[in-house]
Amino acid sequence: MIEFKDLVKSFGDKTVLNGVSHVMETGKTNLIIGTSGSGKTVLQKCLVGLLEPDSGQIFYDGKDFTHMEPEERKLLRQQIGMLFQGSALFDSLTVQENVMFPLNMFTKDNFTKKLKRVNEVLERVNLVGSNKKFPAEISGGMKKRVGIARAIVLNPKYLFCDEPNSGLDPLTSMVIDQLISELTKEYKITTVINTHDMNSVMEIGENILYMVNGKAEWTGTSEDIIFSKNKQLNEFIFASQFLQDAKNMRMMQATGEISESDLPDNGALPEK
Amino acid sequence: MKFLKQFGTYILLIKGMFAKPENAKVYWKEFMHQCSDIGIGSLGIVTIISIFMGAVSAVQTSYQLTSPLLSKTVIAQIVRDTVILEFAPTLVCIVLAGVVGSKIASELGNMRVSEQIDALEIMGINTKTYLVLPKIIAALITIPLLIIIAMVLGIWGGRLAGSMAGILSTDTYDRGLQENFMPYNVTFALIKAYTFAFIISSVPAYFGYYVKGGSLEIGRSSTKAVVVSCILILLADYVLAAILL
Numbered sequence: 001m002i003e004f005k006d007l008v009k010s011f012g013d014k015t016v017l018n019g020v021s022h023v024m025e026t027g028k029t030n031l032i033i034g035t036s037g038s039g040k041t042v043l044q045k046c047l048v049g050l051l052e053p054d055s056g057q058i059f060y061d062g063k064d065f066t067h068m069e070p071e072e073r074k075l076l077r078q079q080i081g082m083l084f085q086g087s088a089l090f091d092s093l094t095v096q097e098n099v100m101f102p103l104n105m106f107t108k109d110n111f112t113k114k115l116k117r118v119n120e121v122l123e124r125v126n127l128v129g130s131n132k133k134f135p136a137e138i139s140g141g142m143k144k145r146v147g148i149a150r151a152i153v154l155n156p157k158y159l160f161c162d163e164p165n166s167g168l169d170p171l172t173s174m175v176i177d178q179l180i181s182e183l184t185k186e187y188k189i190t191t192v193i194n195t196h197d198m199n200s201v202m203e204i205g206e207n208i209l210y211m212v213n214g215k216a217e218w219t220g221t222s223e224d225i226i227f228s229k230n231k232q233l234n235e236f237i238f239a240s241q242f243l244q245d246a247k248n249m250r251m252m253q254a255t256g257e258i259s260e261s262d263l264p265d266n267g268a269l270p271e272k
Numbered sequence: 273m274k275f276l277k278q279f280g281t282y283i284l285l286i287k288g289m290f291a292k293p294e295n296a297k298v299y300w301k302e303f304m305h306q307c308s309d310i311g312i313g314s315l316g317i318v319t320i321i322s323i324f325m326g327a328v329s330a331v332q333t334s335y336q337l338t339s340p341l342l343s344k345t346v347i348a349q350i351v352r353d354t355v356i357l358e359f360a361p362t363l364v365c366i367v368l369a370g371v372v373g374s375k376i377a378s379e380l381g382n383m384r385v386s387e388q389i390d391a392l393e394i395m396g397i398n399t400k401t402y403l404v405l406p407k408i409i410a411a412l413i414t415i416p417l418l419i420i421i422a423m424v425l426g427i428w429g430g431r432l433a434g435s436m437a438g439i440l441s442t443d444t445y446d447r448g449l450q451e452n453f454m455p456y457n458v459t460f461a462l463i464k465a466y467t468f469a470f471i472i473s474s475v476p477a478y479f480g481y482y483v484k485g486g487s488l489e490i491g492r493s494s495t496k497a498v499v500v501s502c503i504l505i506l507l508a509d510y511v512l513a514a515i516l517l
Contacts, residue, residue, distance in 0.1 A: 048394055077396035088391040091382075102395050105295050160394075 001026050002047065002158060002190055007056035009042055009214075016042045017053065018214035027188045029181050029204045031195055034211035035236060040194045041162065043211070047192065048080060048160055049073060060158065078106055081151030081189075083161040083180075087143040089135040089150070095122070096131035099149045106154060121149040125179060141172035145179070152183060159189045165197040173197060177204050198237060201225065210236070226250045282478045288400040289408070303406040310372050310407070310473075311414030315421070317371055318364055322422040325359045326351060326429025334439040344440040348430070348448025353457060355426035361461045362509050364422045365468035368415060369501040373476040376407055377497035380480025381490035389481070404477045411473035412466060419465040423458075460516055467508050475501045 002024040009017040016039045024030040032040045045051040047058060049065065058065040060076060068076065089098050096118055103114045122128060125145040135143060144164060151159060161180060165173035177197075181204040184191040195201065201208065205222035210233050218230045225237055226247060238244045252258045293299040333350045380403060383389050392399045427449065434440045440448075476497035483493045 050390055050393060074396045074398075077394060080394055080396075082391065082394040084387045084391060086386055088387040090388055091386075104298050105395065105397060 001059075001061055002030075002192065003059040004043075004047065005057045005059075007043065007046055007053045007058070009039075009046055009051060009053045016214050017046065017056075019056070020211065020214060020216050021056075022209045022216055022219060023207075024190055024192050025207050026190045027185060028206040029184050029191045029193060030207040030209070031193050031201060031205045032209050032211060033195060033201055033205075033236075034217075036196075038211040039214040040211055042214075044160060044162060044192065044194045048082060049077065078154065079157045081154070081156035081159045083144065083147045083151050083159070083164055085163040085166050087135070087140075087147040089143060089146055091135055093134075094131065095127065095133050095135070095138070095146050098135070098146055099153055102150065102154050117153060118149075121153050124152075124183070125149045140167050141169075141176065144168065144172075144176050148176075148179060148183070152187070152189075155187065157189060159184065159191045161191065161193040161195075163194060163196065165195065165200060170199065173199060174203070180204070198243060201237065223254075226254065281482060282474075285400060285404065285478050285481060286474060288398070289405040291398045291401045293401060294397055299402065299406060302402065303410055306406045306410035307414055309375070310410050311418065313375075314368055314371055314414075314418060317367060318418045318422050319425055321364060321367055322355075322360065322425035323429035323432070325363060326355055326426035326431075327433030329354055329359065329426070330430035330434045330439065331437060334434070334437075343448075344444050345448030345451055347434065347440055348445045349451055351430035351434075352427055352449050352453070355430070356423050356457045356461050360422040360426055361419050361464040361468060362505065364419060365415070365465070365472060365505050366502055368418070368468075369472050369476075369505060370498050372411065372415075373472050373498050373501045374494045375476075376473060377476035377480035377483075377494040378490055380404075380477060381483035381493050384481065384483050385486060385490060400481070404474075404481065407477055408470065408473040411469045415469035415472065416462055416465040419461065423461065460512075463516065464509065464512055467512060468505050471501055471504045471508065475504060 003022075005021045006019045007017045007021070008015065008019055018039075020039070020043060032043060034040050042051060046053045053066065056066070063076070065073065065076065090101065093101065096115075099118045099121060100114050103109065103117060107114065109117075118131070119128075122130065125148050127142060127145050127149065130138060130142065130146075135146070138146070159180070164176050164180060168176065177200050180191060180193065183189065193200065193204075202222050202225070205225070208218075208220055208222065208225065209216055210218040210230075212232055218228065218233045220228065225233065228234065238247045249258070329351045330347060333347045337346060337350075380389075383403070389399050389403070392402065431442055431445045434445050435442050476494075479493040479497035479500070480490075483489050
């Protein structure tokens with residue numbers, strides 16, 4: 001569990017985080033959503049320690065991260081995995097070497113044992129046989145999966161994903177979302193995802209934090225979003241007519257006004 | 273004010289490098305990789321520059337020494353001393369500031385922009401120790417070796433040019449090399465080499481490590497790193513000459 005209280009972060013005169021508080025739950029996919037400039041990336045960077053908040057506290061399973069000694073923080077970071085927006089793979093290393101890197105750095109296992117673990121995680125992210133390829137030789141979706149494999153190779157307790165679907169087609173996005181969701185359940189990880197992708201919000205959002213101007217505007221689950229009366233949230237999530245229709249359909253399904261069988265083959269809303 | 277802030281950040285980068293490595297074996301591998309990159313990677317250009325600077329030095333010295341009262345061995349002495357004192361350490365290091373410095377700055381800059389440095393930080397790795405320290409140590413070991421090679425090749429280039437152009441025979445040249453030789457000159461050249469090696473590796477590392485923005489900024493910081501390194505090399509060259517000679 002990751003809990004943060006009253007986080008404030010400013011850059012010069014601009015306050016990006018303005019007293020945001022929330023609890024990220026263990027074994028769940030926790031989502032941070034919001035418009036560009038709402039402070040999601042800064043919040044995530046503060047949570048992992050890439051930025052220092054001006055005030056407020058961050059607790060990792062009750063341990064105060066903000067006041068930790070550098071050595072203690074370093075040890076905690078070894079329990080954190082992170083998937084970056086651009087995957088952040090090391091260009092000069094192969095897929096296998098990228099995934100093996102944390103094992104080389106933090107374990108004393110022999111090569112055979114490390115290779116076995118690398119192959120296990122590569123199999124888990126459906127990348128069998130890609131060991132010898134370089135990042136430049138694989139697709140965006142594959143890079144993300146290598147990033148995930150590298151993030152989970154040390155069995156982290158906390159997984160952070162910064163825009164895991166950016167630049168991916170809808171189908172690949174779904175695969176990545178499902179993979180992250182499955183891994184979260186499988187390894188009981190506290191997963192924090194920073195996303196703009198509305199599919200992700202609706203499909204895997206178990207604990208959602210909606211941010212506006214550096215503040216927590218709304219919290220809930222993907223089911224709660226359907227019935228939320230929050231105007232800003234509705235405008236943000238259901239921005240297009242298509243999404244608005246999808247919301248209405250979900251509401252009608254939830255209230256029993258329509259059933260799955262009532263829906264025409266093309267998925268359009270039935271006429272009233 | 274901006275200069276003081278940048279200088280302070282540079283000092284903090286240097287200070288931050290000295291931490292216990294997470295895994296000595298991985299660091300050793302990285303150090304050897306940097307030695308190969310900086311040392312062997314620059315050997316070709318150093319060889320070419322050294323031979324030609326020695327050759328040109330011999331030809332131009334002979335052109336200026338028109339007095340029949342002066343022995344031909346003086347040409348060898350002048351070539352030897354200019355190559356050892358100035359050409360090998362300073363000229364080669366200025367070229368290396370371009371070759372090695374831009375590579376270090378762009379490599380680290382690219383890692384910063386593509387979040388690879390952040391990825392290492394998240395893993396709990398001290399990126400200053402892992403990324404900067406091996407480069408500086410590798411430079412401190414390989415650049416003085418390159419300078420020694422440059423001295424030998426520069427003097428040999430002078431010998432080759434002298435005999436090929438019919439300026440002086442190889443025997444006369446060899447005799448000249450042994451006349452009035454001061455071993456301190458080599459010590460002085462090596463002191464310069466170590467100082468310049470530190471500048472060539474640490475200054476571009478600073479510019480690359482703290483780059484902000486995108487690919488355009490990587491190019492800018494790389495250029496800035498080379499320019500600042502060259503200026504600092506020339507400044508250090510003068511200061512060391514004023515103090516130690």
